[in-house]
Amino acid sequence: MPFLPTAAYSIHLQVALDNVPNTLGRLATAIGEAGANIMSMGGFDVRGDLLVNDVVANCRDEDHAAAVVTAIENQPGVEILHWHDRTFDMHEGGKIEVVSL
Incomplete structure (x- = not known):
């Protein structure tokens, strides 16, 4: 079985697209042909x-x-205006907090 895309390596991209037909299609095709899986798209x-x-x-x-x-x-x-690794962002600052009692 091939190594499939997973949420463990999920990236969030903010993109600017020319407001002309098929630009969104080219974006989606580029992502798919690169072997990634689009999980969500926000409103424009x-x-x-x-x-x-x-x-x-x-x-x-x-x-x-x-x-x-x-x-x-x-x-x-x-x-691409901005992109980041969503999983890395969740772990930024660490998971455990030490609090003095």
Whole structure:
């Protein structure tokens, strides 16, 4: 069985898309052809000639996440405004808190 994308390597991307037909299709195709799985997309924020959207995609590992980002960056009319590893963000600052009694 192939190593499938998992929520353990979930990335959140904020993207700006040219407000023209098929830009969203190219974004989704780039993510899928890179082997990632789109888990969610937020509503679009229309900013003139651009549409801004949040996308969450599951990847196989850190290297795969970087490859997915590169595949998206190579799409005309698509700009990544920000992206981060959702799992890493959940662990930022640690899970355990030490409190003096």
